[in-house]
Amino acid sequence: MKVRITESLDIDLVKELWCCNRCGYELISARMNYKEGCLVRARDPSDIFQPLVKNQPYTFAPDPNWCRIVEFYCPQCGVMFENECLPPGHPITHDIELDLEKLKIKHGIHVERSKGGIT
Amino acid sequence: MSHVDQQELLNWLKPEKPSEYELDCTKKIGAVDYVIYGEKLKLILTEAMNVLINCGVSDTTMSGDVGVVLCTAEGDAVSCNLGSFMHLVSSVLPIKHIIRRLKNDPSVGVREGDFFFCNDPLYGSVHNSDQIIMMPIFHDGNLLAWAAATAHTSETGATEPGGMPVRARSRHDEGMHFSPIRIGERYKFRSDLLNMMENFALRSPRTFIIDLRARVSCCDRVRLRINELGHKKGPDFLIGLFRLILMNAESSARERIRGWNDGIYRAVVFTDSIGLKEGLQRVALTLTKSEDSLSFDFTGTSPEHEGSYHAFPHTAVAHAAIYLLGWPFHDLPHCTGTLAPCEFIFPPGTVLSPREEAASSNSVMIGSAIMSLLPQCFSRLMFDSPQQELVSAPMGNTGSGCVISGLTQWGLPVTDMLAYPLNTEGGGGRVNCDGVDAMGFPWCPAGKAPNVEDEENNYPFICLFQKYARDSCGHGLYRGGLGAQFAIMPLLVDHLTQMSHAMNSRRHTAQGLFGGYPPRVIPGIIIRNTNLLEHWASCDIDITDDIHDLIIRRTLAGEYCFTAHFRPTELLHKGDIFIEFSSGGAGYGDVIERDPEGVIADLCNGQISSWVAEHVYGIVFDPDTLVLDLNKSKSRREAMRAERCLKSLPYRQFLESWLKLKPPDEILKYYGTWPDAQPNRNIFRF
Numbered sequence: 001m002k003v004r005i006t007e008s009l010d011i012d013l014v015k016e017l018w019c020c021n022r023c024g025y026e027l028i029s030a031r032m033n034y035k036e037g038c039l040v041r042a043r044d045p046s047d048i049f050q051p052l053v054k055n056q057p058y059t060f061a062p063d064p065n066w067c068r069i070v071e072f073y074c075p076q077c078g079v080m081f082e083n084e085c086l087p088p089g090h091p092i093t094h095d096i097e098l099d100l101e102k103l104k105i106k107h108g109i110h111v112e113r114s115k116g117g118i119t
Numbered sequence: 120m121s122h123v124d125q126q127e128l129l130n131w132l133k134p135e136k137p138s139e140y141e142l143d144c145t146k147k148i149g150a151v152d153y154v155i156y157g158e159k160l161k162l163i164l165t166e167a168m169n170v171l172i173n174c175g176v177s178d179t180t181m182s183g184d185v186g187v188v189l190c191t192a193e194g195d196a197v198s199c200n201l202g203s204f205m206h207l208v209s210s211v212l213p214i215k216h217i218i219r220r221l222k223n224d225p226s227v228g229v230r231e232g233d234f235f236f237c238n239d240p241l242y243g244s245v246h247n248s249d250q251i252i253m254m255p256i257f258h259d260g261n262l263l264a265w266a267a268a269t270a271h272t273s274e275t276g277a278t279e280p281g282g283m284p285v286r287a288r289s290r291h292d293e294g295m296h297f298s299p300i301r302i303g304e305r306y307k308f309r310s311d312l313l314n315m316m317e318n319f320a321l322r323s324p325r326t327f328i329i330d331l332r333a334r335v336s337c338c339d340r341v342r343l344r345i346n347e348l349g350h351k352k353g354p355d356f357l358i359g360l361f362r363l364i365l366m367n368a369e370s371s372a373r374e375r376i377r378g379w380n381d382g383i384y385r386a387v388v389f390t391d392s393i394g395l396k397e398g399l400q401r402v403a404l405t406l407t408k409s410e411d412s413l414s415f416d417f418t419g420t421s422p423e424h425e426g427s428y429h430a431f432p433h434t435a436v437a438h439a440a441i442y443l444l445g446w447p448f449h450d451l452p453h454c455t456g457t458l459a460p461c462e463f464i465f466p467p468g469t470v471l472s473p474r475e476e477a478a479s480s481n482s483v484m485i486g487s488a489i490m491s492l493l494p495q496c497f498s499r500l501m502f503d504s505p506q507q508e509l510v511s512a513p514m515g516n517t518g519s520g521c522v523i524s525g526l527t528q529w530g531l532p533v534t535d536m537l538a539y540p541l542n543t544e545g546g547g548g549r550v551n552c553d554g555v556d557a558m559g560f561p562w563c564p565a566g567k568a569p570n571v572e573d574e575e576n577n578y579p580f581i582c583l584f585q586k587y588a589r590d591s592c593g594h595g596l597y598r599g600g601l602g603a604q605f606a607i608m609p610l611l612v613d614h615l616t617q618m619s620h621a622m623n624s625r626r627h628t629a630q631g632l633f634g635g636y637p638p639r640v641i642p643g644i645i646i647r648n649t650n651l652l653e654h655w656a657s658c659d660i661d662i663t664d665d666i667h668d669l670i671i672r673r674t675l676a677g678e679y680c681f682t683a684h685f686r687p688t689e690l691l692h693k694g695d696i697f698i699e700f701s702s703g704g705a706g707y708g709d710v711i712e713r714d715p716e717g718v719i720a721d722l723c724n725g726q727i728s729s730w731v732a733e734h735v736y737g738i739v740f741d742p743d744t745l746v747l748d749l750n751k752s753k754s755r756r757e758a759m760r761a762e763r764c765l766k767s768l769p770y771r772q773f774l775e776s777w778l779k780l781k782p783p784d785e786i787l788k789y790y791g792t793w794p795d796a797q798p799n800r801n802i803f804r805f
Binding site (some may be wrong): 091095106 | 339382383384385386389399495499501503550590625626627632634635636637639640641670671681683701707708711712730731734735759764766768770774777778781783792793794
């Protein structure tokens with residue numbers, strides 16, 4: 001049984017795995033940071049924000065000394081689950097740490113388990 | 120120490136314990152009366168809000184950056200008409216100070232016909248520009264309730280015009296700070312105190328005094344209507360109604376929280392300025408949801424500094440209230456009880472919990488970090504819940520505040536913050552739609568952008584254009600709403616001054632959500648010594664109406680100056696063009712999942728550039744006709760997906776190189792230790 005947790009991330013409550021909502025790829029244990037199961041790339045902000053002014057410190061694009069866009073992709077289909085605009089070298093955020101036991105109870109897994117309904 | 124300890128102020132935000140008498144009074148309230156008279160209270164406050172906005176004259180007051188709150192005799196807010204949800208928090212605290220510290224002091228006391236003033240953040244105000252009038256409401260000689268009216272008035276006699284000096288190094292640079300003080304008795308102003316207050320605001324005395332009187336008129340309207348209601352239904356009815364609202368709000372909030380997934384949700388955002396200088400700062404939130412309560416822990420936030428971008432803990436809570444009451448609890452009663460399930464943790468010595476002498480006149484600037492953190496955590500919390508439709512990336516949250524000061528074309532001294540850039544920020548991309556273009560003022564979504572004709576009549580400038588700003592949004596499956604561009608030039612006077620308190624020129628505080636991108640950053644721009652007046656004199660009016668085209672093509676002669684978005688006070692002369700942008704909202708979801716037809720529609724409407732359509736969204740189209748080539752677009756997007764996989768690394772491998780990087784030392788001066796943002800300097804204020 002899969003529960004959708006974000007726009008493009010599911011948790012398989014039976015397997016206790018983070019999964020891609022788009023292609024079903026199984027990323028990593030749902031007890032871990034899903035980002036650890038992703039492909040990751042740090043991009044220069046000017047890849048995404050066009051500098052409109054040349055030879056100036058302020059160009060309408062973020063300064064790469066101040067931030068990079070760190071993107072987290074599905075290794076199978078390449079969808080971007082999340083990105084973080086971080087100062088270079090800043091640790092990655094563990095943004096979702098769910099209480100899996102309570103999540104299972106909410107979605108009736110424990111009831112079905114006791115009835116032998118989960119295989 | 121006369122002011123209140125920061126932790127004690129936080130404790131005052133909890134509802135007071137009900138007395139037996141109050142609980143007895145609740146039993147007299149039937150279900151129908153509860154609904155009818157709960158709505159009646161809202162109507163009373165709506166009427167009072169209209170009094171405040173129609174009587175006030177500052178740009179922010181007329182735009183609705185105000186609040187009217189009705190409180191119990193003990194100071195808990197039971198109903199409101201807000202403007203800014205911050206004022207639900209900021210109104211309660213000075214009233215509780217009066218009740219706890221002044222009411223029983225024989226040299227002060229609280230009597231019928233009194234009204235009190237407060238604008239000191241150490242006593243509950245958001246910052247000293249947000250000025251509060253509080254009026255007790257008596258029934259047959261007994262204190263029954265309080266009315267509070269707050270409005271932002273942009274002059275406090277600080278070291279720079281406008282009440283939010285970016286050069287402030289301590290509270291001693293910020294001008295007028297009034298702890299709760301009685302400024303009126305027997306329904307009349309004390310003229311000695313009024314004169315003193317006016318003298319603090321000599322850069323804009325007319326605005327200050329009229330706004331002050333508007334607040335008092337507003338409170339008096341609440342008093343009048345509550346008195347009428349008290350005589351009709353009796354004081355016990357009102358006391359019971361008030362307590363029932365508080366109790367129901369808390370139980371409703373707890374019920375809603377119980378429906379969300381238990382767990383820990385983290386987010387971190389970064390700012391690029393402290394007001395005085397540029398510098399990187401971190402604001403971190405760990406949100407723990409357990410059963411029917413929420414814990415907001417801001418451990419990991421950067422240390423306090425020498426600038427003015429600080430907020431005291433209750434101000435940080437006030438910024439959290441903007442999101443909480445505007446989104447997850449938008450349909451619950453807006454009162455002190457609604458926030459009761461929330462606990463807030465602020466380690467001492469951070470930018471959200473500085474020492475008392477810290478400058479905090481720009482508290483709203485660092486507060487914007489909180490407004491960006493909460494949507495991140497709550498969107499993850501609410502996605503798998505009945506409140507999924509409320510999932511949204513953050514709004515622009517930049518608060519592009521520019522203050523003009525000088526003599527008007529009518530010869531009057533004036534200082535005011537221009538409300539148009541504030542009230543045109545983009546909304547965040549949402550779970551099922553784009554953010555709203557030029558949505559409004561994130562601090563006060565109920566506000567409105569002023570009419571340009573009113574602005575030009577009130578202030579000595581001509582507005583060259585105010586319109587959407589292309590590419591200003593964060594991109595995504597659902598893009599953020601666009602911000603706006605705004606350009607003015609002094610007219611009918613030789614000069615005026617401007618000061619900008621803002622940020623987000625090196626990097627943006629707001630982050631995208633679920634793969635959406637943050638909004639574009641914003642430089643400070645002034646074009647000096649233009650020849651625009653000469654063009655106009657020769658009837659050449661076809662210069663440009665878009666700042667992007669102007670700075671790229673340079674169709675107007677002049678010195679193009681690009682700086683950080685925040686700018687200390689500087690002169691603008693006739694012929695100088697001052698540019699301001701409001702921020703777009705952050706994007707939601709992966710850009711390459713956006714409907715190609717939607718991208719083309721944005722391109723045709725001038726909302727995005729062809730560069731963004733091609734490079735960010737991966738769309739292929741005919742550059743002359745802008746007709747979409749769907750097959751080539753699909754191929755292009757498939758190539759982008761493949762490129763992502765080719766150019767990225769598995770997480771562990773990525774970390775090996777990533778964690779060796781570090782920003783240059785010169786931008787880490789105010790950050791704290793790298794990377795955990797712990798205090799590493801002594802801060803001296805004098």
